[in-house]
Amino acid sequence: MTKLKEVFSSNTLIEAVLKYIENQYGLKINELNTDKVFDLIYKNHISDLGFDEEVLEVVDRQISDFLFNNESYFFRYPAQLELILNHCKNNLAPTIVSFGCSNGQEAYSISMYLKESGLNPTIVGVDIDEQAVENAKTGIYSPYSLQKLPEKFAKYFSTLDNKKFILANEIKNNVNFYKLNILKDDIGKILPDQKADIVLMNNILIYMNKKTIDYVIEKIANILKPDGILLTTEEGYSIKTFQNFLKSDKTNNCKFYTKPNLEEIAPMEYRELFEIKIDKENTEFDYESLKIKQEETTIEDAKRYFNKNNFLNAIAISYNILKNDPLNDEALIIISESFYKLGFNSEAKKWLKTYLIINSNKEEKIERYLNLCLKTKDFFEYIRILKKKIALLNKKDDIIRLREILNKVGLNAEELHYNM
Secondary structure, eight states: OOOHHHHHTOSSHHHHHHHHHHHHHOBOOOHHHHHHHHHHHHHTTGGGGOSSTHHHHHHHHHHHHHHOOOOOOTTSOHHHHHHHHHHTTTOSSOEEEEETOTTSHHHHHHHHHHHTTTOOOEEEEEESOHHHHHHHHHTEEOGGGGTTOOGGGGGGEEEOTTSOEEEOHHHHTTEEEEEOOTTTSOSGGGSGGGOEEEEEETTTGGGBOHHHHHHHHHHHHHHEEEEEEEEEOGGGGGOTTHHHHOEEEEETTEEEEEOOOHHHHHHHHSHHHHTTOOOTTTOSSOGGGOOOOTTOOSHHHHHHHHHTTOHHHHHHHHHHHHHHOTTOHHHHHHHHHHHHHHTOHHHHHHHHHHHHHHOTTOHHHHHHHHHHHHHTTOHHHHHHHHHHHHHHHOOHHHHHHHHHHHHHHTOOGGGGTOOO
């Protein structure tokens, strides 16, 4: 049996449990939850188990009870509901995800509110607590949960013999609930087309450490559709990470984040890339010589040729795809990598730059682009992109590289105010 102490190299049980909670659930470790871990250990007699895997099983079973607050009630954030309705005016069947859904009050509030306006949403509630998810599926609630329920929505509840209330099936049928760990599990698998129009993350980020927030927000940005919105409670709007992936906005005293629609902003901000205009005099490559077979026009065809080292055919197919779909990230990577393999560094750099506009957080591709800048002796572009990478990831090695390249081209590093 694997020993917990060996896994985490910890000297004490409390250290091991804290590290496990931080790694598995991405939670901030502070004095308050350290005290709660002490309570968990002694109330469940974990100290009697030693450093065995049984400890982790107890922690997993109890995690939500001592770290998360599952108390909630219907219509807790009415301003968010109004914003959701306004956002869905031109979308009668939106997909909405409620993370940290607790016992389902938030998801069902959305279902009721949108039904009254004639919408037919697909709503997904997600929580790490299995018991909370099971409670949500029943749709049974205490009077506490209905304390802020507007009178017009009382018609959707029936009274049970035990003085609790059960929600009508017509509201419950629009909502599906899943137990899911946002850190470990694939979010897209629970969504139609793996995308969402609206995501809510109320009262979640406050529990997470910075590293976890960075990772989670990137995952959320990836599942949002263009122009999709992310709603979170007030503590979320001071987190810098959002700025790397989403655009902040505010309406009717309700703050939110929007995923930029690249189909709209690319023609304005990156017209020369979006329209794929080829400068025949300055290009390294003769694009007019490209030919493709009529039946070979898909990204899978391009991948197949690339894997066979037939880079010209991979370029031809990718280029044809990009003329119709300029933001196809797979085609952008294939055409860039194919040019790189053939030694056309300037062409490889051009297409990779377009990819980075769409996926600016991909460190591996940023590094490839920086390498191409050096190969083509485009030092000022190298400096510009490296500065953006430092702002995004704040790595000491990159700061050192920036100083070195600035010295090489004769600029003053101190003017940029980067501290070692």
